[in-house]
Amino acid sequence: MKKMFAAGSLAAVLALTACGGSDEGTSVVAVTTPSLFTVNQSCEQLFIKGDEGRLMKAIRALTGLPAEVTITNVTSAVIAAGDLEFVSGTANEEMKPLIEALVSPLKAVAPGPNTVQPAEVEAAESRILDACPAQAKDYEDDKAVEVARAKAEADIAARKAAEAASAKAAADAATAAAAAPKEYSGAGDDIVSITKHGTGAQVAIIQHTGSSNFAVHTLDSTMDTTDLLVNEIGNYSGTVLFDARDRDETKALRITASGPWTVKLVPLTSVRSFDGSAPMTGRGDDVFAYTGSAKPATFTHDGSSNIAVKSYGTRTSLLINEIGAYTGTVVWSPGFYTVTADGNWSATLK
Numbered sequence: 001m002k003k004m005f006a007a008g009s010l011a012a013v014l015a016l017t018a019c020g021g022s023d024e025g026t027s028v029v030a031v032t033t034p035s036l037f038t039v040n041q042s043c044e045q046l047f048i049k050g051d052e053g054r055l056m057k058a059i060r061a062l063t064g065l066p067a068e069v070t071i072t073n074v075t076s077a078v079i080a081a082g083d084l085e086f087v088s089g090t091a092n093e094e095m096k097p098l099i100e101a102l103v104s105p106l107k108a109v110a111p112g113p114n115t116v117q118p119a120e121v122e123a124a125e126s127r128i129l130d131a132c133p134a135q136a137k138d139y140e141d142d143k144a145v146e147v148a149r150a151k152a153e154a155d156i157a158a159r160k161a162a163e164a165a166s167a168k169a170a171a172d173a174a175t176a177a178a179a180a181p182k183e184y185s186g187a188g189d190d191i192v193s194i195t196k197h198g199t200g201a202q203v204a205i206i207q208h209t210g211s212s213n214f215a216v217h218t219l220d221s222t223m224d225t226t227d228l229l230v231n232e233i234g235n236y237s238g239t240v241l242f243d244a245r246d247r248d249e250t251k252a253l254r255i256t257a258s259g260p261w262t263v264k265l266v267p268l269t270s271v272r273s274f275d276g277s278a279p280m281t282g283r284g285d286d287v288f289a290y291t292g293s294a295k296p297a298t299f300t301h302d303g304s305s306n307i308a309v310k311s312y313g314t315r316t317s318l319l320i321n322e323i324g325a326y327t328g329t330v331v332w333s334p335g336f337y338t339v340t341a342d343g344n345w346s347a348t349l350k
Contacts, residue, residue: 039094054083068113183265202250209260211234215228216253219254220249240338268336275290281344285340297332
């Protein structure tokens with residue numbers, strides 16, 4: 001390969017000697033012109049340190065960009081551009097434009113959508129390799145190792161992602177299974193052992209078809225009665241809350257019925273909720289949640305039997321307990337609510 005010799009220093013020496021036998025000294029002035037590196041010297045600067053060399057870092061920064069560029073990607077590109085500009089500063093006229101062709105796309109990297117053109121980067125890289133044949137072979141070998149390592153890392157990442165997705169799917173399935181309704185059914189009087197979704201408050205959706213008394217009591221582990229959930233005559237369909245207060249967990253239900261019945265247990269989180277922007281309406285017994293702030297609420301009921309509304313928030317409160325049709329305003333606070341009714345009802349926040 002033909003080499004260019006660096007320009008030497010140009011020195012001028014001017015000696016002035018005064019007449020009359022007196023010396024005024026000697027002054028030396030040195031003028032140095034900047035030297036330009038040979039092509040091979042620039043190549044060595046680009047490729048030194050093998051797979052950690054300046055060219056490899058620049059290509060890695062440009063070809064490793066995701067679809068959505070991050071600040072971390074930009075930082076790597078800025079560092080790589082600075083390294084190349086250092087080499088360009090001492091390169092000769094043959095190498096300088098080749099190096100700057102890679103500096104340009106590096107400086108164009110910015111947060112957001114990836115706009116780097118692969119063909120432009122590949123062409124700039126190829127021209128440098130053509131100009132540096134002595135280093136090209138080792139570089140290509142290093143790049144092949146780099147590609148293989150990157151592929152292996154990508155495969156590992158993909159496998160881990162697949163394993164994580166599979167684990168999440170299994171966890172979601174387990175969560176769904178744990179939250180699935182637990183159904184019990186029968187006909188006539190019975191005592192049914194139940195399994196709740198967890199400790200504390202539980203919701204039961206109950207139905208009965210018959211003409212006589214229908215009642216549902218909760219029983220604790222000693223088979224003692226702890227609460228009366230339903231006590232009606234004839235057909236029944238409603239949603240009730242139990243174990244909302246600090247007491248023994250319900251282990252069984254005592255059913256009194258004249259016909260077929262079903263009891264479906266669901267998590268408390270599955271009940272309806274509203275924030276007060278629109279009224280909450282329903283018919284018969286129900287359980288729901290209010291998620292807004294404390295406000296006055298107008299409650300109405302058009303039935304003929306008992307209408308009772310309880311709130312379960314920071315404390316348990318019996319807000320309404322009347323017979324027949326009802327219209328009134330009560331304080332409505334965040335929490336869960338139960339309604340016992342035989343007619344249509346509504347809660348409207350003011």
